[in-house]
Amino acid sequence: MRITCPLCGARDLREFSVTGSAALLNRPEEGAELPEWDDYLHNRDNPAGPSDELWYHSGGCGAWLVVRRDTTSHAVLDVRLASEQKT
Amino acid sequence: MSETLRATGKAGARLPNMGHGIDRERPVEFTFDGRTYAGFAGDTLASALMANGVRLMGRSFKYHRPRGVLTCGSEEPNALMQIGPKGAAEPNQRATMQEVYPGLRAESQNRWPSLEADLLSVNDALAPFLGAGFYYKTFMWPKAFWERVYEPFIRRAAGLGALPAGHDETPYEKPFAHCDLLVIGGGPAGMSAALAAAKAGADVILAEEQSALGGRLLLDGGEVEGLPAHDWAADMAARLAAHPKVRVMTRTAVTGAYDGGVFGALERVTRHLGDAPKGAPAEAFWRITARASVLAAGAIERPIAFPGNDRPGILMAGALRGYMNRWGVAPGKSIAIYGRGAEALATARQVQAAGLKVAALITTGPAPEGAGGFPVFAEAQVVGTRGRKSLRQVTVLSGGAKHEVIADTLAMSGGWNPSVHLTCHMGARPVWRADIAGFVPAEGSVPDMQVAGACGGRYDTQGCLEAGRAAALAALGREVPSVSEGNNVHDEPEWRSTDWVVPGKGRAWLDFQNDVTVKDVQLAARENLSSVEHMKRYTTQGMAPDQGKNSNIGALTVLAEATGRSISGTGTTTYRPPFVPVPIGAMGAGARGKGFAPERFTTSDGPSRERAAPMVEAGLWYRPSYFPRAGEATWREACVREVRMVRSAVGVCDVSTLGKIDIQGPDAGAFLDFVYANLFSSLKEGRVRYGLMLREDGHVMDDGTTARLGPNHYLMTTTTAAAGAVMKHLDFAAQVLQPNMDVSAISVTEQWAQFAVAGPEARALLRTITDTPVEDADLPYMGCCDAVIGGVAGRIFRISFSGELAYEVAVPARYGASLFRLLLAQAEGLGGGAYGMEALNVLRVEKGFITHAEIHGRVTAYDIGMGRMVSAKKDCIGKAMSQRPGLLDPARPRLVGLRLSEPMGKMLGGAHLFEAGAEARRVNSQGYLTSQAYSPELDAHLALGFLTRGPERIGEVIRVVDHMRGVETMAEVTAPVALDPEGERLRG
Numbered sequence A: 001m002r003i004t005c006p007l008c009g010a011r012d013l014r015e016f017s018v019t020g021s022a023a024l025l026n027r028p029e030e031g032a033e034l035p036e037w038d039d040y041l042h043n044r045d046n047p048a049g050p051s052d053e054l055w056y057h058s059g060g061c062g063a064w065l066v067v068r069r070d071t072t073s074h075a076v077l078d079v080r081l082a083s084e085q086k087t
Numbered sequence B: 001m002s003e004t005l006r007a008t009g010k011a012g013a014r015l016p017n018m019g020h021g022i023d024r025e026r027p028v029e030f031t032f033d034g035r036t037y038a039g040f041a042g043d044t045l046a047s048a049l050m051a052n053g054v055r056l057m058g059r060s061f062k063y064h065r066p067r068g069v070l071t072c073g074s075e076e077p078n079a080l081m082q083i084g085p086k087g088a089a090e091p092n093q094r095a096t097m098q099e100v101y102p103g104l105r106a107e108s109q110n111r112w113p114s115l116e117a118d119l120l121s122v123n124d125a126l127a128p129f130l131g132a133g134f135y136y137k138t139f140m141w142p143k144a145f146w147e148r149v150y151e152p153f154i155r156r157a158a159g160l161g162a163l164p165a166g167h168d169e170t171p172y173e174k175p176f177a178h179c180d181l182l183v184i185g186g187g188p189a190g191m192s193a194a195l196a197a198a199k200a201g202a203d204v205i206l207a208e209e210q211s212a213l214g215g216r217l218l219l220d221g222g223e224v225e226g227l228p229a230h231d232w233a234a235d236m237a238a239r240l241a242a243h244p245k246v247r248v249m250t251r252t253a254v255t256g257a258y259d260g261g262v263f264g265a266l267e268r269v270t271r272h273l274g275d276a277p278k279g280a281p282a283e284a285f286w287r288i289t290a291r292a293s294v295l296a297a298g299a300i301e302r303p304i305a306f307p308g309n310d311r312p313g314i315l316m317a318g319a320l321r322g323y324m325n326r327w328g329v330a331p332g333k334s335i336a337i338y339g340r341g342a343e344a345l346a347t348a349r350q351v352q353a354a355g356l357k358v359a360a361l362i363t364t365g366p367a368p369e370g371a372g373g374f375p376v377f378a379e380a381q382v383v384g385t386r387g388r389k390s391l392r393q394v395t396v397l398s399g400g401a402k403h404e405v406i407a408d409t410l411a412m413s414g415g416w417n418p419s420v421h422l423t424c425h426m427g428a429r430p431v432w433r434a435d436i437a438g439f440v441p442a443e444g445s446v447p448d449m450q451v452a453g454a455c456g457g458r459y460d461t462q463g464c465l466e467a468g469r470a471a472a473l474a475a476l477g478r479e480v481p482s483v484s485e486g487n488n489v490h491d492e493p494e495w496r497s498t499d500w501v502v503p504g505k506g507r508a509w510l511d512f513q514n515d516v517t518v519k520d521v522q523l524a525a526r527e528n529l530s531s532v533e534h535m536k537r538y539t540t541q542g543m544a545p546d547q548g549k550n551s552n553i554g555a556l557t558v559l560a561e562a563t564g565r566s567i568s569g570t571g572t573t574t575y576r577p578p579f580v581p582v583p584i585g586a587m588g589a590g591a592r593g594k595g596f597a598p599e600r601f602t603t604s605d606g607p608s609r610e611r612a613a614p615m616v617e618a619g620l621w622y623r624p625s626y627f628p629r630a631g632e633a634t635w636r637e638a639c640v641r642e643v644r645m646v647r648s649a650v651g652v653c654d655v656s657t658l659g660k661i662d663i664q665g666p667d668a669g670a671f672l673d674f675v676y677a678n679l680f681s682s683l684k685e686g687r688v689r690y691g692l693m694l695r696e697d698g699h700v701m702d703d704g705t706t707a708r709l710g711p712n713h714y715l716m717t718t719t720t721a722a723a724g725a726v727m728k729h730l731d732f733a734a735q736v737l738q739p740n741m742d743v744s745a746i747s748v749t750e751q752w753a754q755f756a757v758a759g760p761e762a763r764a765l766l767r768t769i770t771d772t773p774v775e776d777a778d779l780p781y782m783g784c785c786d787a788v789i790g791g792v793a794g795r796i797f798r799i800s801f802s803g804e805l806a807y808e809v810a811v812p813a814r815y816g817a818s819l820f821r822l823l824l825a826q827a828e829g830l831g832g833g834a835y836g837m838e839a840l841n842v843l844r845v846e847k848g849f850i851t852h853a854e855i856h857g858r859v860t861a862y863d864i865g866m867g868r869m870v871s872a873k874k875d876c877i878g879k880a881m882s883q884r885p886g887l888l889d890p891a892r893p894r895l896v897g898l899r900l901s902e903p904m905g906k907m908l909g910g911a912h913l914f915e916a917g918a919e920a921r922r923v924n925s926q927g928y929l930t931s932q933a934y935s936p937e938l939d940a941h942l943a944l945g946f947l948t949r950g951p952e953r954i955g956e957v958i959r960v961v962d963h964m965r966g967v968e969t970m971a972e973v974t975a976p977v978a979l980d981p982e983g984e985r986l987r988g
């Protein structure tokens, strides 16, 4: 598998480490109730198809990436910098 | 060059005018089972043995049946050998792929005591009792028999070949390659594809598992464009080799297709050489990344399942043609051919032309036009054979009558199976084409892969050449030329399954390697294991090293008929990588011994080793355990001396392995507030603060100190263990959680060498190496400053991990070794010296300072007595979840000190804590011990641990039991800090 880092270009899988769902982008606001935190930290969808995941370019530039990957084909559909996902 | 027919055995000889692949000027001697034989350069072990009249090359796995060569490729199921020097011979090497070299040493496998007289062949007589599922049914009960009887029995009987007993010292490599187009297979389709792609400007890798390009052009004879096929192939190979855009990789089998255009490929770099150049790997396991690929893997000929089809002397018709044409070997003297139509007739004509006798042409359909000059049996089947270690006689059923044919060789062909394997590695299933009676790849099986030639069901050379060119251009996204109509469907009779599976009684082998017969598959179907995947596992068909390359289609045909389904309705089993066996040594190439993990050395490594310090691993780092001095018999003596030295004079310790992260930006303070539990934005310039870092789930992640070097500039330290994890965490916090903060963080761990200078004389020592004022007024406890140290710009931090007056002195790493030597020289002048990890541990246990022995991932700030550090004034990572009721339960095991009543040896982390009178059972465990040390200062055995309601139980005597090491003691519960609880020393 290969991932095209927006900063470094197409690189081998082994330069990256995966952390899981990009749901981690949506951290609850300060003061949110515990069930909301529980959802944020623990509860995940398990989609068959396109899925947004957080990958870290640990063996490269250190960028956190949102990788849209099709879980049924492993095709990488899109890669963006996580830092540009929120405004 | 004239050659005479040279018969050195019962069968086998060289053919005078054939054998373009061998060099008769270069004889090669080798041994097989201790006997010396001669072959020629260009021979495989199989061809050379056949030329010497050797037929018996192995014994089958289960029944120990005598077996000879079946094929001339990597799919060979029978001629598996142990090859190499005694004690280091590789098992299960295919004699059909191993090229001979002077001094090659081969041994047969799976026989005892010898290949000729194998005592375990008694299994063959027991065959009626050893059918499919024998093991599942027989070794079920009684349960107690498993360890004592069944397992030893199965182990002795199981396994092909023998692993070398010692370490595998074979050199392997794991290289990488990149290309625009990977062409898999160097037959006509592959060569044509590679050339077309190169002409179109693409960077091409052409991988071919044989030693030469050409594919079936090297084996089948015939002509291409007016040249002998093998000459045409040689010309084409030369053009490709000379083309600057093409990298030809022979002896390279592509083993797997993976996501993103990544392929595995195993190259036999020097396996074919007797004297490999020094340092050259035996095999290389390539990772090839290709923008696109063309699969031109060809096809594998399908054996016919008929009774007694496994005798030595029975081989594939395509292999027979190959042995004659490429290697000039006459596989026998009297050869029967069993197959279909024009192809079978062509084989017979070649045998005739070679001057050998055609014993019979046996065709499953009508007699091919023009057949004559030898006995022809049309609409016929072979229903039996004779000959124990070599074929003698073939029984043919034709026209309702049985005919006996005297033959020492039978060449069979039940059609061809396109090599679809790689197209299935990413989950696709092949589709059945009745017109060619074979599975072909489904469209789009592997992204960016085109299929060309025989593996796509195109069997004529002209068609392969055209298809290869078209596939290459399609793969590159160019305009694709049209491909002429194939001659696949000509006037041949329609395919019937009886073309490759003969109905009737008698043992007919499907899987030669695992000894699976037609009956076994029928039995599986009768026992309702009718799914092809179940049948495979029940019978073990397709589970041998050849992975069913020869047997899959035959087996599923039998299964389809036994269950009343069609072949396409039955489907195939799943083809998985690798296509050919890959040695584990090749997969792990380089990762042995020192190659297993990188080693990290501090700048003081040399000076430390000069002082004979034993080095211990700390993650990837190596750190000195202690610095022995003359007269010290044990590490403990050195440790005690070093601890006393720090407490009474001054000690120097390299702390460079701690993570250092440089954090800058207008929002750096706010960022630190976010990643640390406690407040940092209030930290003044020139000051240092202890920080506690939580994970988002509320548990402690790491701790350390952070210094404010300037208005927007901080330097964070982490523990040695968590340096990488914290860097990743900060990147996450900055990029994912707080992308609007203007802050940057980067690891500078390797850029700075940093040394702790600790003890009452620390200040006196510093005065000798710097003019920067280090008095209390200039640099108070938890202060930091820039400094010139030995003429070099560096930094001084007044922080302490020992509880003593202490500084950490930092200089750019290139001055580290020099500074370390200077510090030691000055320290020794003050009655001090270097101290190592053992002393460092004692010093911190005395002070109740935690390390990752305590913050091991399951403890909270509350557990370590720092609950109040989680600032109420701000949000931070982990704050919300740290307030979960369960994490604030007073009954949680919490950090305490322990004063042990008896010394308990060095390693006691993990011992459990019990109430004084309680039985030492798991249910009674009230916590555990994490660190232990002997304090020379207090003459006490101290420990840290986590005890239920610990801080409420100071003064209680509890029981400490280490079940693992079988030791126990009583202990008094204390506060974590045992020495100088008021902290007077470090402010001194």
Ligand SMILES: [Zn+2]
Binding pocket: A005, A006, A007, A008, A009, A057, A060, A061, A062, A063
């Ligand atoms: Zn990158």
